[in-house]
Amino acid sequence: MIETSHLPVPDTVHGPGTTLHVARAGRGPITLLLHGYPLDHRMWLDTLHGPLAAQRTLLAPDLRGHGRSPWAGAAVHTMAQFAADAVAVLRTCAEGPVDVVGLSMGGYVAFALWAMAPELVRSLVLVDTKAAADDATARAGRDAAAAAVVDSGRAALATGMAAKLLAPRPTGDAAGQLLRARLASMVEAQSVETIVADLRGLRDRPDRTAMLGSITVPTLVVVGEHDAITPVAGAKAMAAAIPGARCTVVPGAGHLVPMEQPEAFAQAVGAFFADQP
Numbered sequence: 631m632i633e634t635s636h637l638p639v640p641d642t643v644h645g646p647g648t649t650l651h652v653a654r655a656g657r658g659p660i661t662l663l664l665h666g667y668p669l670d671h672r673m674w675l676d677t678l679h680g681p682l683a684a685q686r687t688l689l690a691p692d693l694r695g696h697g698r699s700p701w702a703g704a705a706v707h708t709m710a711q712f713a714a715d716a717v718a719v720l721r722t723c724a725e726g727p728v729d730v731v732g733l734s735m736g737g738y739v740a741f742a743l744w745a746m747a748p749e750l751v752r753s754l755v756l757v758d759t760k761a762a763a764d765d766a767t768a769r770a771g772r773d774a775a776a777a778a779v780v781d782s783g784r785a786a787l788a789t790g791m792a793a794k795l796l797a798p799r800p801t802g803d804a805a806g807q808l809l810r811a812r813l814a815s816m817v818e819a820q821s822v823e824t825i826v827a828d829l830r831g832l833r834d835r836p837d838r839t840a841m842l843g844s845i846t847v848p849t850l851v852v853v854g855e856h857d858a859i860t861p862v863a864g865a866k867a868m869a870a871a872i873p874g875a876r877c878t879v880v881p882g883a884g885h886l887v888p889m890e891q892p893e894a895f896a897q898a899v900g901a902f903f904a905d906q907p
């Protein structure tokens with residue numbers, strides 16, 4: 631395995647006009663973990679503390695405005711701005727190209743990173759994400775969601791998201807209850823400024839479908855069997871459009887595979903990493 635050389639990994643990196651908190655675990659070549667909306671590095675806690683840490687040095691930044699990284703005043707969080715943040719993390723912590731793992735919005739950021747600085751990317755893991763832009767209905771839905779957060783607050787958003795993001799579990803299932811509580815506490819912890827800026831950036835993000843054929847690094851697509859936001863058929867079509875990409879469907883998971891089925895996620899990604907030259 632080729633070792634990506636490391637620079638010292640600080641807890642905080644200077645990004646463009648802001649500071650970015652970076653959680654870190656593991657050893658070996660660097661892997662960048664990009665979180666979804668409206669989450670933060672905590673969605674990767676099972677991954678950071680799981681078997682992938684024996685294969686890779688895992689870096690999970692809080693994108694600007696999320697988790698412990700402050701909101702920096704932008705009314706719109708573009709995917710390109712988040713990718714510029716990721717570049718700042720990589721220029722500070724790595725001396726060569728890295729594995730990039732992005733979930734949903736983190737996948738959109740991974741696409742923006744590939745468009746901006748492909749030389750920093752050694753492989754891609756695209757989790758519960760898609761290349762297509764929002765259509766008119768989805769764009770209107772983003773504006774409605776932003777208005778609802780302003781009117782009704784974050785707790786209502788968190789409840790609605792748990793129903794949409796997570797695969798169904800039996801009533802009274804303790805692990806499912808804990809999962810919903812973890813998700814709710816993360817959503818409710820993000821500022822209203824960040825949630826609204828994210829929604830505008832998601833609404834306006836570019837379509838990356840035409841770029842898929844130009845991805846020349848090894849790529850794994852992972853999708854939850856019950857993912858209602860980026861369903862299996864779309865994930866398989868996306869993998870088919872990326873030269874040589876594989877697609878793994880994870881049973882018993884919805885849109886948050888690394889939190890819902892952490893062992894299966896680590897196994898799929900670990901096997902993919904083990905195949906890297």
Ligand code: MLT
Nearest residue numbers: 666667734735736832859
């Ligand atoms: C996410 O999980 O990051 C969001 O579902 C992305 C989206 O809504 O497009």
